[in-house]
Amino acid sequence: MSWNIRVSQNLQAMLWKVLELLVPHIKHVQKQKLMHLQAIQLVKCLCEKIRSSSDSNAYESLCKDVILTAARLGIHEVVEEIIESFPRAVWSMDADNHYIFQLAVMYRCANIFNLIYQMSGYKQAVMMLMDDSMNSILHLVGRLAPHDKLNLVPGAALQMQRELQWFKEVEKFVRPCYKEMPNASGEIPSMIFTREHKNLVIEGEKWMKDTANSCTITAALIATIAFAAAITVPGGDNGTSGIPIFSNNKAFTIFATSDAISLFTSTASLLMFLSILTSRYAEGDFLYVLPMRLTIGLVALFLSITTMILAFNSILYLLFCKNKEWILIPMATLACLPITSFVSLQFPLLVDLISSTFGPGIFGKQSDRPFY
Structure with missing residues (x-):
C-alpha cells in the first residue's frame, strides 16, 4: 500500500x-x-491556540481583524474556519458598525455573501442589521462597487448588469419593508442605487450603442450581398422555363439554402441592433433586455457570416469544379478568414454575454457545510 x-x-x-x-x-x-x-492552515492553528488560551480577550485581539479583512478580500475559507471555532464571530463589526455580510456586499465578494445560503435561522437576523448611518444591507449594496471589482467584468453595460444582479439578489433576502426604509439621510435603497450608478448607466448606453452601430453596418452589408446573390442566379437559367441550369446540382442547393439563411439571419441581426439603438436605456433594461438583444444580434450575425461564406464557396465549386479544381483549396482557405476574424474579435464578448445573462450566475450555495 x-x-x-x-x-x-x-x-x-x-x-x-x-x-x-x-x-x-x-x-x-x-x-x-x-x-x-x-x-x-495558519488560521486553523491560530483558532486552536485561542480556544486553548485562558485569555478571554484573545479573540478580540487576534481574530476579529482577521475575519473582517477576510470578508473584504473574499477569502471565505478563513471566514468559515473562524466562525466554526467562534460562532459569535459572525457578529463582528468594523469601526463603522459594518458586519461581515455588509462588507461582502460593499466589496462585491460573492463567495462571502454566498455563505448566507448555508445559514439556518439567523439568516433574517443578519439581513436586518444596520450600520451607524442606519443603512441596511440593501442600502449598502446600492452603492457603486469598487473599481477593481467593476473591472473584472468587460464593458460598462455588463458592469451595470452585474450591479443590478447584486441588488436584486440581496433584495430577495430582506423583508419588504426594508425596500422602502430610509437611512439617516432620508434615502431609500433604490434612490442610492440610482444616484451611485448614474454615470455607469451613461457609459453603458454609450458602450451598447457603439457596439450596435459597428455591428449594424456589418449586418447591412451582408444582407445586401445575400439579397443580390439571391436574385442573381449563378450560371443563369435555361431561357425558357426560367429554371436555373444548376438546379439539380447539390452545390446549388447548398448555395440557395446558405444564401437564404444568410439573408434571414443578417436581417434579424440588423433588427436586433436597431432595437438596441432605439432603446430607452432605463436602469432595469441592463439586467436582461439589452444583453439578450445584443446576444441574439451577435449570434445571428455570426450565422449570417458563416452561411454567406458557405454560399460563396458553393458558387466557386459550381464554376471551377470541372476545369480548375486547384483554385478551390486556396479560395476556401481564404474564405475562412472572415469567420476567424469575427470569432477572435467578438467571441469572447459573446461568451461573457451568454454566461452573465443566461448562465448559472455568481450566487448560490457553495457547499453543504453548515454555516452558523
Missing part, C-alpha cells in the same frame, strides 16, 4: 514538472495555491 502511495506521489511530481516546462505560468499558480492553503 505504501509503495502504491509513493508511486502515485512520484507520478504527480513528474506531471507537475512537465506542466511547468510546457506552461511556465502554472508554477506561479501552484505557488499561489500553496500560499492560500498555508494561510488557511
